[in-house]
Amino acid sequence: xxxxxxxxxxxxxxxxxxxxxxxxxxxxxxxxxxxxxxxxxxxxxxxxxxxxxxxxxxxxxxxxxxxxxxxxxxxxxxxxxxxxxxxxxxxxxxxxxxxxxxxxx
Amino acid sequence: xxxxxxxxxxxxxxxxxxxxxxxxxxxxxxxxxxxxxxxxxxxxxxxxxxxxxxxxxxxxxxxxxxxxxxxxxxxxxxxxxxxxxxxxxxxxxxxxxxxxxxxxxxxxxxxxxxxxxxxx
Numbered sequence: 252x253x254x255x256x257x258x259x260x261x262x263x264x265x266x267x268x269x270x271x272x273x274x275x276x277x278x279x280x281x282x283x284x285x286x287x288x289x290x291x292x293x294x295x296x297x298x299x300x301x302x303x304x305x306x307x308x309x310x311x312x313x314x315x316x317x318x319x320x321x322x323x324x325x326x327x328x329x330x331x332x333x334x335x336x337x338x339x340x341x342x343x344x345x346x347x348x349x350x351x352x353x354x355x356x
Numbered sequence: 357x358x359x360x361x362x363x364x365x366x367x368x369x370x371x372x373x374x375x376x377x378x379x380x381x382x383x384x385x386x387x388x389x390x391x392x393x394x395x396x397x398x399x400x401x402x403x404x405x406x407x408x409x410x411x412x413x414x415x416x417x418x419x420x421x422x423x424x425x426x427x428x429x430x431x432x433x434x435x436x437x438x439x440x441x442x443x444x445x446x447x448x449x450x451x452x453x454x455x456x457x458x459x460x461x462x463x464x465x466x467x468x469x470x471x472x473x474x475x476x
Contacts, residue, residue: 282460284462284463286401292468293451293466293467293468293469294401294451294463294466295466296462296463296464296465299456299462299464300462305464337400337401339401339462339463341460341461341462342460344417345391345403345406345459345460346403347400347401347402347403348400349400350400350401
């Protein structure tokens with residue numbers, strides 16, 4: 252399964268509601284996770300099984316979707332959210348999306 | 357606290373071999389599937405290999421199958437990646453990661469990564 256993330260670059264203001272998209276080439280059956288990777292750091296798990304929040308992750312992060320289309324939402328963007336976000340599917344093989352780089356405007 | 361610490365990276369010539377290690381602590385290593393994931397410079401993430409809890413089952417994408425071998429030593433809580441016939445496109449940061457479940461699962465913990473550069 253190939254994953255297409257959009258946009259590749261997103262610039263938003265602090266406090267904005269931000270939505271990142273991940274689209275699969277086939278049905279993912281909700282076996283989708285989201286990772287946050289800050290510059291120079293390892294990826295960090297945010298969301299698993301489409302909408303389950305990993306322990307310790309702020310509640311401003313949420314996930315949704317079904318079938319081939321999935322979304323990561325940040326309800327109120329904070330300066331520390333600057334990072335690249337990757338989606339990852341584990342329904343059929345193991346593949347990552349190409350990432351969305353999130354910047355502060 | 358779960359910790360994964362990679363080692364063994366460096367500069368290697370094309371066609372040569374290199375072995376990476378990952379020392380795990382803070383959890384019962386033998387209970388978890390483990391994996392290697394890599395990231396080429398300025399690029400995205402690519403899953404490289406997975407090994408079952410006992411080491412009896414291994415999984416690879418076509419890009420490394422036949423060249424890379426994942427293994428583990430549960431007595432030492434250690435994971436390994438033997439990389440042979442290295443190519444320039446294998447240049448990347450290699451992360452050790454813990455599967456939450458079996459092969460078809462997400463990675464819940466990652467190491468800080470180790471850099472491998474394949475160049476003459």
